[in-house]
Amino acid sequence: MATANDTASQRQEWWRDAVIYQVYPRSFADGDGDGVGDLAGVRERLPYLAELGVDALWFSPWYASPQADAGYDVADYRRIDPVFGDLAQAGALIEEAHRLGLRIVVDVVPNHVSDQHAWFREAREAGPGAEARDLFWFRPGRGSDGELPPNDWQSVFGGPAWTRVPNPDGGPGEWYLHLFAPEQPDLNWNNPKVREEHESVLRFWFDLGADGVRIDSATMPAKDPELPDFDPASPPVPHPYIDRDDVHAIYRSWRAVAEQYAPPRALIGEVWLADPVRFAHYLRPDEMHTAFNFDYLNSPWEPAALRGCIDATLDAHASVGAAPTWVLSNHDVTRHVTRYGRADSSYGHALRQHGTSTDLVLGTRRARAALLLALALPGGHYIYQGEELGLGEVEDIPAELRQDPIFHRTGGADIGRDGCRVPLPWSGQEPPFGFSPPGASAPPWLPQPADWADSTAEAQSGRPGSMLRFYRTALALRRAEPGLHDERFAWLPVDDPGVLAFERADGFVCVANLSPTPAPLPADTAVVLASDSAVDGAAALLPPDTTVWLRRT
Known part of the structure; x- marks a missing residue:
């Protein structure tokens, strides 16, 4: 109890x-x-x-x-x-x-801001070598006159990940990094001011009543400071801008901010990673709560x-x-x-x-x-x-x-x-x-x-x-069902490999038939809710592409 x-x-x-x-x-x-x-x-x-x-x-x-x-x-x-x-x-x-x-x-x-952000407007106007430019990734170009981007990185949205800006005198100047659109310059998280500002933003919204934050493109803020060329066909280890080990320091500091509130605020990450072990690193007890x-x-x-x-x-x-x-x-x-x-x-x-x-x-x-x-x-x-x-x-x-x-x-x-x-x-x-x-x-x-x-x-x-109405019913039943609010989970044996069946706490059973033929329902169970309204308490078979919630009797 x-x-x-x-x-x-x-x-x-x-x-x-x-x-x-x-x-x-x-x-x-x-x-x-x-x-x-x-x-x-x-x-x-x-x-x-x-x-x-x-x-x-x-x-x-x-x-x-x-x-x-x-x-x-x-x-x-x-x-x-x-x-x-x-x-x-x-x-x-x-x-x-x-x-x-x-x-x-x-x-x-955290990865970027708008090119209309006050920081970036100042950085563009200040020119090469200015302190304001260290908040971003400004670099001179390659080639005889700097006419080529600093490296070969490509934007997630297509095209080069670099845009060239003019110098204050109007001549061609440095390039800045944007892993998304040119209007989204990447921030340099090696600069303490970037970290301080984001922690301040978290506090601003938590103080206003937000219960948590969703963190966009959470694997991308940390960059290899050498900005090496990168061939996606043969990725190096570590990647120059995705899932670098140093990105975790950012979220440990954010977790410390979230824990200063009662109740603690939630950190929810957008973490696109195929490796489940690397994915779990973001969810360690001193980082994000969920992803x-x-x-x-x-x-x-x-x-x-x-x-x-x-x-x-x-x-x-x-x-x-x-x-x-x-x-x-x-x-x-x-x-x-x-x-x-x-x-x-x-x-x-x-x-x-x-x-x-x-x-x-x-x-x-x-x-x-x-x-x-x-x-x-x-x-x-x-x-x-x-x-x-x-x-x-x-x-x-x-x-x-x-x-x-x-x-x-x-x-x-x-x-x-x-x-x-x-x-x-x-x-x-x-x-x-x-x-x-x-x-x-x-x-x-x-x-x-x-x-x-x-x-x-x-x-x-x-x-x-x-x-x-189906969503309303399902969500109401889920909220009221004690067996769906703890971590107990066990697969149940099935004869058909096209069927997924598992049991949660308090005799709650879920069966999903992904096969092309009807599948038998477990014995000694009663229907709680089915995705197909034709499945009722008298049903013995589960139609294809149908899921049913059951309770053991």
């Missing part, structure tokens, strides 16, 4: 089994009618999020920004971008969310792949005493309803598969099954806005309306991420589907499909069996 101390500890370590909903502010809800989502729109929809049954909200960046990369180019961490609102609204939103039992996680981007499980997101809808990922995840996290997480979609990847409807249901940044044939009926069926499977695993779970509505990737956005810098920097070779960022449909029969108020001055910043009327939150709220 849990003691009072156990319960208090669970409340403090809420991230260990929380369901966290990602709000992408510009696409969630538009309160002022300018076609872009904002804090007023979020505040209006907080009751919807509370009713959905999530425990916390993670906000993608809402800070002052030129929006060259949808806010991930931060110009000022202590101001809200006017397109979203202001700081007073952010404070009020946090207070309102807390009253509804929702915690708040804000996004912090996104991208191996699980990347996994195809195949039993062997999913089981292997689950085992590796649980083993890696157990080695450092951290809680695992499970995630199916986010603002950077193809929505999983679409992925699961493809012949190749895996995901990778180099494999967006734009234009690939998709069976959305199959994808939706698998998405429902995937939700129950993930929610039944030990640890926390992340929901990306719109997945509770069963939204698929919007793949027919005209080129002239696309805004993702990946699309533009690759000349359209990489279709980018706009398709998963289309504004949500709330109500009505035609665009903007309640995303903006009546009489809005502008259409949604990305076009919505005209056939979304049946996908709106309003339509689904009143329709039995809809994805939204």
Whole structure:
């Protein structure tokens, strides 16, 4: 039986089994009618999020920004971008969310800032050798006149990772590093001022009531100071800018800041690493509390792949005493309803598969099954806005309306991420589907499909069996189920290799049938919830692409 101390500890370590909903502010809800989502729109929809049954909200960046990369180019961490609102609204939103039992996680981007940040503007104007330039990675170019970049590093968004700036006299000058867009210059974390500023930013938001931070591109801030050339085809050890050992000093200092608060604030890392041992280094007791499980997101809808990922995840996290997480979609990847409807249901940044044939009926069926499977695993779970509505990737956005810098920097070779960022449909029969108020001055910043009327939150709220009602039911049952709130987990023997079956505490059993044929349900169990409504208490067989929650009788 849990003691009072156990319960208090669970409340403090809420991230260990929380369901966290990602709000992408510009696409969630538009309160002022300018076609872009904002804090007023979020505040209006907080009751919807509370009713959905999530425990916390993670906000993608809402800070002052030129929006060259949808806010991930931060110009000022202590101001809200006017397109979203202001700081007073952010404070009020946090207070309102807390009253509804929702915690708040804000996004912090340590690798880079905007080229409009005061530091970078000063550095550009100061010229070579200035102290301000040491906050970034300014270097002279190679070649007879410095006309070549300092090394051969390439941007994540395509093209060279270096841009040349003019000297104060107008002549060609030094180059600066940007592993993302040119508008996102990389910070030099060897400079103590960079460390001090970010710790101050953490305190600013923790003092305002934020319950944690999500750390963007967490493996990338530390760089090899020699800036050597790098051939991705034969990566050296260590990598010159990904997962360097010295990056961990950053997060140890952040953990010390988080521990100064009561209850401690949570550090949640965006850690894209294939090596589970290296991944676990970020979750040691003096670093982050938890990190996104991208191996699980990347996994195809195949039993062997999913089981292997689950085992590796649980083993890696157990080695450092951290809680695992499970995630199916986010603002950077193809929505999983679409992925699961493809012949190749895996995901990778180099494999967006734009234009690939998709069976959305199959994808939706698998998405429902995937939700129950993930929610039944030990640890926390992340929901990306719109997945509770069963939204698929919007793949027919005209080129002239696309805004993702990946699309533009690759000349359209990489279709980018706009398709998963289309504004949500709330109500009505035609665009903007309640995303903006009546009489809005502008259409949604990305076009919505005209056939979304049946996908709106309003339509689904009143329709039995809809994805939204399924999510609400599943999240309510998960919250109430004692067997899903500790770390006990054991695989159950099955005859069919296409079936995954495991048991949690208190006789709670989850069975997922990923095979093409029906599979028998375990004896002496009763159905709690199934992803297919046709599976009821009298069912003896589990249909393909279906997950069921059971209780031993």
